[in-house]
Amino acid sequence: MSACLPSCNTCVSLFLLSAACPCSATATARVITPMPSCFISERCVPTGARSHAGRIPARPRGCCSSEGRGPLSKSSAPQQASPAEASWAHRARQLDRYRWKMLRERHGLSGSFLRMARDALVDFAVGVRARICLGFSGSGVLADTLPCDTLLLHSAPKSMALQRKNILIDAVRARGWHLQEAALLSPSLACAKGQLLAPAQAVPLRYLAYAAHVQWLVARYTPRVLINERNGSYHTPFLRLALAARDARLLHLAHATTLESSRRLGMNDYDYYGVFGHSSLVALQERPLRFGTSTVVLLGSYLADETYDLPVADPAIKTLLVLGVGPDREKEPGYLRTYELLRDWAQRHPEYRMLFKRHPRSRARFWSDAAERLNNVGLLDTGCTLAEAFAQASVVINIMSNAGIESGLAGRPVIHVNAGNDVDIFSHAQFFGPQVRDGEELSRQLQALEQDYCKHVEQARRFANYHLVYGSQGLAKTTQLIDDLLRGHDPERDFETCELPAAG
Structure with missing residues (x-):
C-alpha cells in the first residue's frame, strides 16, 4: 500500500x-x-495496556467454562495477524x-x-x-x-x-x-x-x-x-x-x-x-x-422467514403494493416523478386498489396526502410487516427497494416502475420486462401479467433465488451461523464461503 x-x-x-x-x-x-x-x-x-512486540494479548484461558461456550476452535478462529x-x-x-x-x-x-x-x-x-x-x-x-x-x-x-x-x-x-x-x-x-x-x-x-x-x-x-x-x-x-x-x-x-x-x-x-x-x-x-x-x-436475509411462504394470490383482487424508498431518496426529482406517476395512474384506474408500504424511516407524507384524496389509495400502518403487506396484494410495484426481492419469496409478481435515471441494479428487466416510465406502459405490463399470472409468479420466485440463498430460511440460517461461531465450529462446514481480499 x-x-x-x-x-x-x-x-x-x-x-x-x-x-x-x-x-x-x-x-x-x-x-x-x-x-x-x-x-x-x-x-x-x-x-x-499495551502488548509487547505489537502482539495483541491473548484471552485468558478458562474464561468461558459453561458447555458450548469454551475457547474458539483453531479451525474457526480469526487468522492470526x-x-x-x-x-x-x-x-x-x-x-x-x-x-x-x-x-x-x-x-x-x-x-x-x-x-x-x-x-x-x-x-x-x-x-x-x-x-x-x-x-x-x-x-x-x-x-x-x-x-x-x-x-x-x-x-x-x-x-x-x-x-x-x-x-x-x-x-x-x-x-x-x-x-x-x-x-x-x-x-x-x-x-x-x-x-x-x-x-x-x-x-x-x-x-x-x-x-x-x-x-x-x-x-x-x-x-x-x-x-x-x-x-x-x-x-x-x-x-x-x-x-x-x-x-x-x-x-x-x-x-x-x-x-x-x-x-x-x-x-x-x-x-x-x-x-x-x-x-x-x-x-x-x-x-x-x-x-x-x-x-x-x-447467508440469505435474516429478515426472511416462513411468513413469506404465502399461497398464490388471486389476480382478480386487483391490488397493487407499492414499495417506498428511503426518506433521502424520496426528496429526489426522479423518485418524486415516480410517485406522481403512480398516484396519477391510480386516479385514472379506480378499479384497482393501490397500497403503499413505506420505508421504516419514512414519514410518507406524499402518500398520506394521496390516501386522503383518493378512495382507492391506502397507506399501510407502520406496524404492518412486509409479509402481511404482500398477503394483501396481487402485484408488487418496485421502484428501488430491496424489499422487491422478498416479493419473489412471497410469490408476488413485480413490475419495475422508475421515472428517474437510476441503473437497474436488481436486474428487474431480466425477469419482468423493461422498466416502466409512464402510465401507458404500466397498464400494458399489468394487462400482460394478469393474462398469464402463474408464469409471472414463477418468474418472481426465480428473481428471489437469483438474489437470495436459502429463500425463506434466511433467518434460520443466520441463527445457525451465529450458533456455529459461538460453539467454535467452522462455517465452511455448513455454508458456502469465499475469501474476499483487499483491493485497490
Whole structure:
C-alpha cells in the first residue's frame, strides 16, 4: 500500500502525520513526506495496556467454562495477524490511504486534498476532545459491565429504536445464547456520553475517539461474537482488533444486497461477512477498492422467514403494493416523478386498489396526502410487516427497494416502475420486462401479467433465488451461523464461503 500514491505524497501527508509513540515497544523511525507548515503533526496517543512486540494479548484461558461456550476452535478462529498488521497505529495508516483513494475516485487532486484537510481537522479536534475526556479519568471509566455471548451493534441509536432486528434477536435468544444490544455512536456523541476507554495500543490522535469508543463497547459487553450492521464505518478496523484481543469475532450482516455503488460498501474489514446471495458476492468482488479482508458467507436475509411462504394470490383482487424508498431518496426529482406517476395512474384506474408500504424511516407524507384524496389509495400502518403487506396484494410495484426481492419469496409478481435515471441494479428487466416510465406502459405490463399470472409468479420466485440463498430460511440460517461461531465450529462446514481480499 505504501506505493499506492506515488504522485501525491504531499497531499497524503496530512493524514499520515502520526509517529510511533516513543513509549511503545513497537516504536520505529519513520520518514514523513513534508507537508504545509499550517498543519501541526500529531503523535500517537499513549495508552495504559499495551502488548509487547505489537502482539495483541491473548484471552485468558478458562474464561468461558459453561458447555458450548469454551475457547474458539483453531479451525474457526480469526487468522492470526502479523505484528505489523496487529498494530493499531499501522491499521490507522492503512485507513488513511483508503480514505484518500476514496476521495480520488470522485475528485481531482486539489479537491481531494481540500476534503482530506477538512476531515483531518475535524477528526483531530474530536481526538483532542477524546483525549481530554480520557485524561479526567486516566484511561476512561467503565461504570459497569454487561457480559454477553453476542452483542448486536446497531448502526446508530435511531436504528436501534426501529426494532427491525427483533426477529433475529428472538431467534438467537431462543437457542439459549445471551444477546445484548448497543448502538454505535459517532465520535462526538461518544465523547459527550463518556463512552470511551483507552485502546489497547497507541493510535494517532485523529482516530482516538473511534478506537476508544470500540474499546469501551468491547470491554463493557465482552462478546464472543459481535454482530455489526454499519456499512463503511471507520470504527470497523479498530473494532476487529479489539475483538481479536479477546479471541472474539466480528460478523457483519448485510441488511440489504450489496449491489449499489455506495462507497460505504468498500469497507471489508470483518472476520465474516454475511451476504444475501451470489449477486451480492459478485458485486463485492467487482469493486475496485476494498479495505481489509473478510470471509464472505452466503447467508440469505435474516429478515426472511416462513411468513413469506404465502399461497398464490388471486389476480382478480386487483391490488397493487407499492414499495417506498428511503426518506433521502424520496426528496429526489426522479423518485418524486415516480410517485406522481403512480398516484396519477391510480386516479385514472379506480378499479384497482393501490397500497403503499413505506420505508421504516419514512414519514410518507406524499402518500398520506394521496390516501386522503383518493378512495382507492391506502397507506399501510407502520406496524404492518412486509409479509402481511404482500398477503394483501396481487402485484408488487418496485421502484428501488430491496424489499422487491422478498416479493419473489412471497410469490408476488413485480413490475419495475422508475421515472428517474437510476441503473437497474436488481436486474428487474431480466425477469419482468423493461422498466416502466409512464402510465401507458404500466397498464400494458399489468394487462400482460394478469393474462398469464402463474408464469409471472414463477418468474418472481426465480428473481428471489437469483438474489437470495436459502429463500425463506434466511433467518434460520443466520441463527445457525451465529450458533456455529459461538460453539467454535467452522462455517465452511455448513455454508458456502469465499475469501474476499483487499483491493485497490
